Structure formats: structure tokens, C-alpha cells
Amino acid sequence: MSGFNKVVNSYEEALEGFKDDMTVMIGGFGLCGIPEGLIEQVYKMGNKGLTAISNNAGVDGFGLGKWLEKRQISTMIGSYVGENELFEKLLLSGEMEVILTPQGTLAEKIRAGGAGIPAFFTATGFGTKVAEGKETRNIDGRDYVLEPSLTADFALVKAWKADTMGNLIFNKTAMNFNPMMATAGKITVAEVEEIVEPGELDPNFIHTPGIYVQRVIKGDSFEKRIEQRTVKA
Amino acid sequence: MALSREQIAMRVAQELEDGFYVNLGIGIPTLVANYVPKGVSVMMQSENGLLGMGEFPTEETIDPDLINAGKQTVTAATGAAFFSSAESFAMIRGGHVDLTVLGAFEVDQEGNIASWMIPGKLVKGMGGAMDLVAGAENIIVTMTHANKHGQSKILKKCTLPLTGAQCIKHVITELALMEIKDGAFHLVERAPGVSVEEIKEKTEADLVIPDHVPEMNV
Numbered sequence: 228m229s230g231f232n233k234v235v236n237s238y239e240e241a242l243e244g245f246k247d248d249m250t251v252m253i254g255g256f257g258l259c260g261i262p263e264g265l266i267e268q269v270y271k272m273g274n275k276g277l278t279a280i281s282n283n284a285g286v287d288g289f290g291l292g293k294w295l296e297k298r299q300i301s302t303m304i305g306s307y308v309g310e311n312e313l314f315e316k317l318l319l320s321g322e323m324e325v326i327l328t329p330q331g332t333l334a335e336k337i338r339a340g341g342a343g344i345p346a347f348f349t350a351t352g353f354g355t356k357v358a359e360g361k362e363t364r365n366i367d368g369r370d371y372v373l374e375p376s377l378t379a380d381f382a383l384v385k386a387w388k389a390d391t392m393g394n395l396i397f398n399k400t401a402m403n404f405n406p407m408m409a410t411a412g413k414i415t416v417a418e419v420e421e422i423v424e425p426g427e428l429d430p431n432f433i434h435t436p437g438i439y440v441q442r443v444i445k446g447d448s449f450e451k452r453i454e455q456r457t458v459k460a
Numbered sequence: 461m462a463l464s465r466e467q468i469a470m471r472v473a474q475e476l477e478d479g480f481y482v483n484l485g486i487g488i489p490t491l492v493a494n495y496v497p498k499g500v501s502v503m504m505q506s507e508n509g510l511l512g513m514g515e516f517p518t519e520e521t522i523d524p525d526l527i528n529a530g531k532q533t534v535t536a537a538t539g540a541a542f543f544s545s546a547e548s549f550a551m552i553r554g555g556h557v558d559l560t561v562l563g564a565f566e567v568d569q570e571g572n573i574a575s576w577m578i579p580g581k582l583v584k585g586m587g588g589a590m591d592l593v594a595g596a597e598n599i600i601v602t603m604t605h606a607n608k609h610g611q612s613k614i615l616k617k618c619t620l621p622l623t624g625a626q627c628i629k630h631v632i633t634e635l636a637l638m639e640i641k642d643g644a645f646h647l648v649e650r651a652p653g654v655s656v657e658e659i660k661e662k663t664e665a666d667l668v669i670p671d672h673v674p675e676m677n678v
Contacts, residue, residue: 256508256509256527256529256531256545257527257531258531259508259524259525259527259531260525282545305585306585306586306587306588307584307585307586307587308584308585309582309583309584309585310584315582318582319582327583327585327586329586329587329588329589329590329591330507330545330549330586330587330588330591331507331545331548331549331552331553331588331590331591331595332549332590332591333545334544334545334546334548334549335546335549335553337546338546349553349594350553350594350595351553351590351591351594351595352590352594353594353624353625354572354622354624354625354626355590355621355622355623355624355625356577356621356622357586357590387525397542398525399510399523399525399526399536399542400506400508400509400510400525400526400527400528400542401524401525402509402542402543402544403508403509403544403545404544404545405544406544406546407544407545407546434544451524451525452524453522453524453527453533454527454531455527455530455531455532455533456522456533457516457517457532457533457534458516458517458518458519458522458533459515459516459517459518460516
């Protein structure tokens with residue numbers, strides 16, 4: 228079984244081979260379901276020139292907001308990115324390129340990348356700025372835009388539980404972009420809250436099969452910061 | 461009297477049918493959930509991966525792993541399901557959501573909508589709005605009829621970058637419920653006490669006015 232043991236014991240080991248100018252996917256929706264420790268490790272290593280693919284770009288001082296502090300991202304691909312002042316500054320000064328992508332198209336580009344589909348047609352964005360310069364086609368009377376898929380050198384995902392073989396289960400809406408990203412990374416690293424032995428997770432309820440996951444690390448601690456703390460009146 | 465935000469939401473809620481799966485955008489659309497008619501059951505879809513959004517949690521039940529698309533902490537309703545973002549937009553793009561309610565900066569008589577970008581201001585992104593307007597058959601746009609300076613936002617042609625082309629059929633403002641068809645807005649209902657003349661005056665687009673325009677029941 229040792230060939231299937233994906234567990235690594237340090238963040239250094241988890242990110243071995245991570246280099247400048249790589250393309251990296253980072254799971255999460257806002258600050259929900261982000262791989263906090265892996266993000267921190269990339270911040271510590273200080274790699275530059277990264278193309279970061281993530282729905283959002285964190286907040287000032289937390290999540291991907293940390294990478295912005297060290298100007299680690301040269302190109303950001305996401306759907307909604309302006310929750311931090313530093314981001315705005317880097318965008319306006321031209322220090323960082325931003326490719327805004329409709330959220331569903333972004334999810335599908337990643338899903339397609341992991342599934343070996345190079346591009347797909349979607350009606351989303353037809354007739355808007357998103358379609359500028361892209362091939363379009365009318366199929367059965369409706370217009371569609373050709374969207375190329377996305378893959379990455381590294382995919383950094385956050386799961387709730389893993390077994391040592393890399394089978395993953397996510398928790399509630401902390402799932403979001405993580406399952407697709409897990410399939411689209413050449414090296415997928417899953418940071419999880421709990422690691423169990425093979426057989427302890429019910430095969431009926433695995434969200435991401437271990438074939439997609441190269442490394443599993445148990446996170447030191449998760450802050451799980453809440454962006455909009457809202458309670459019943 | 462022009463409708464309040466709550467009254468706009470109340471009028472939208474009258475369009476909810478028992479068994480509908482509904483996606484509500486941020487702002488006035490979110491308020492629609494407060495006015496679901498008696499005897500009508502709906503399931504709210506949140507595009508970050510939740511079908512069956514419940515009410516806000518208490519301090520005791522708050523869970524950072526359970527949020528809505530506005531990044532607010534929420535709960536899951538009985539019968540809810542969690543899924544990935546790809547699955548979520550398969551529901552939306554595939555036309556499985558019965559009703560989508562969202563806001564807009566401008567709508568025009570061709571059914572075009574602009575809601576995500578004002579040139580010269582910081583662009584935060586379109587989020588899921590472009591997917592929602594491209595995927596839904598049944599969309600209601602809630603918006604104000606004119607801007608602060610009194611300029612109409614119900615236009616012959618949108619001036620701002622589009623979110624979607626030729627996809628909007630129903631618009632509810634503080635003044636009127638309108639349907640877009642055959643290249644024009646058609647006045648369907650007016651807010652209680654608001655005259656047809658006032659609506660006409662605040663509408664830049666071509667507006668078709670029937671002989672009788674009933675008042676909304678809100």
C-alpha cells in the first residue's frame with residue numbers, strides 16, 4: 228500500500244517543486260474552504276511571477292491577500308476579486324494582470340481541464356466583453372462562445388477529511404471550487420482537517436477519488452475567518 | 461407612491477410558485493425570501509454550492525463552512541444539498557433553476573442587461589451574474605427606474621458594458637412592472653398611486669401603454 232500513501236508531514240514537503248512563474252489553482256469561495264496553511268507556505272517561500280487561478284483573491288492580510296503583499300501574483304484569474312485595497316492598488320498600477328471570468332465559466336474551465344477537454348462552447352458572456360476576441364458559433368439558433376479549459380502546475384485544495392490514499396470529503400459549502408481544482412493540477416496538494424486510514428471513509432461518499440491527489444497534509448490549524456458574520460435577528 | 465425596497469420584493473414574491481427552485485441575487489432580490497406566499501414552498505439556490513438555503517444561524521449554530529453567495533453565514537434547510545461550483549453552474553446554465561431574481565444598473569428594450577461594470581470605477585468582477593442571465597429562462601430584474609439625477613435606467617440601448625444580451629423579459633422598479641417584447645417595454649402594472657404619465661416621463665425606452673394599467677397589489 229505504501230505506493231498509495233500520499234501523506235506528507237510538513238508544508239515544505241507538501242510544496243516541494245513549487246517554483247516561480249508557475250500556474251497555481253487555489254480552492255475556496257471567499258475565505259470559505261481555502262487551504263490556509265498551504266497559502267501561508269507559498270507566502271513564506273516568496274515565489275514570484277505566479278499565475279493564480281482562484282474565484283476570489285482573499286482580503287487584506289489573509290488568504291491570497293498575503294501573496295499580494297509580496298507581489299507574488301503576476302496574473303490573477305477569478306470572477307470577483309475586489310475585497311481588498313491592496314488588490315485595487317496593484318490592479319490600477321498595472322503591477323498585476325487580472326482576467327475576469329464568469330464564475331460558472333471558470334468552474335467549467337477547470338472541470339474541463341481536469342477531464343481532458345480542451346475547450347467548450349457556452350452561452351455565458353456572448354455579446355459581452357468576455358467574448359471579445361473569442362471564437363463564437365451559432366448552434367441550433369443560439370450563440371455560444373468558445374472557452375478554453377484550464378489546468379495548473381499545482382492545485383492547492385482544502386478538504387474536510389482524507390484517507391492516506393488521498394480520497395477526499397469536503398464539508399458543506401467549503402467544497403466550492405476544490406473538487407474541480409483537485410482534478411486539474413499536475414500536482415494536487417490537499418490540506419485537510421483529519422486524515423484517517425483507508426477503509427474508514429465510506430466509498431459511497433467520497434467526493435474526490437484519490438487518483439487526482441498527489442499529496443495530503445493535515446493542516447496545523449484553521450482560522451476559518453468569516454467575511455460576513457450574519458445571525459438571526 | 462413609489463414602492464419601497466420591501467414592496468418591490470413583495471411584488472416579486474407573488475411570482476413564486478409552489479415547488480420552484482429560485483436563485484436570488486444580492487440586494488433587493490435577497491428580500492424576496494421574506495415574502496414567500498403562504499402555502500408556497502420554494503428552495504433557494506446559492507451558486508457557491510447550496511440548494512436549500514435556510515435562515516441565518518444563531519450565535520450557537522454559526523458555521524464558517526456554511527455560507528451563501530454573498531459570503532454571509534447561513535443554515536441549510538431541510539432537504540438541502542451541497543455540491544461543487546461546477547455542479548452549481550450546471551444547474552444554472554442547464555436551465556434547471558425556475559426563477560432568477562437579480563439587480564441591474566441598466567436594462568434596454570432589446571432585453572440587454574448591464575449590471576457588473578461602470579467604466580472608470582474599480583471593476584470587482586461579474587461573479588455568477590453572466591452565467592445566471594445566460595442560463596435562466598425566467599428572470600426578473602429588480603432595479604430603480606432612474607438614477608439619483610433623474611436619468612432613466614430603462615433605456616433604448618444600454619450604455620454600460622453588458623452582463624448579457626437579449627435575455628431579460630421582466631423588470632420591476634419602484635414605479636412599474638414591465639415586460640420586454642418585440643423590441644419595446646410593455647407597461648403591465650403600476651405602483652399604487654403612480655400615474656402612467658410619471659412612468660412615461662421616467663422611461664427613455666419605447667414604452668407600450670395599454671388602455672388600462674392596473675395597480676400592483678402590494
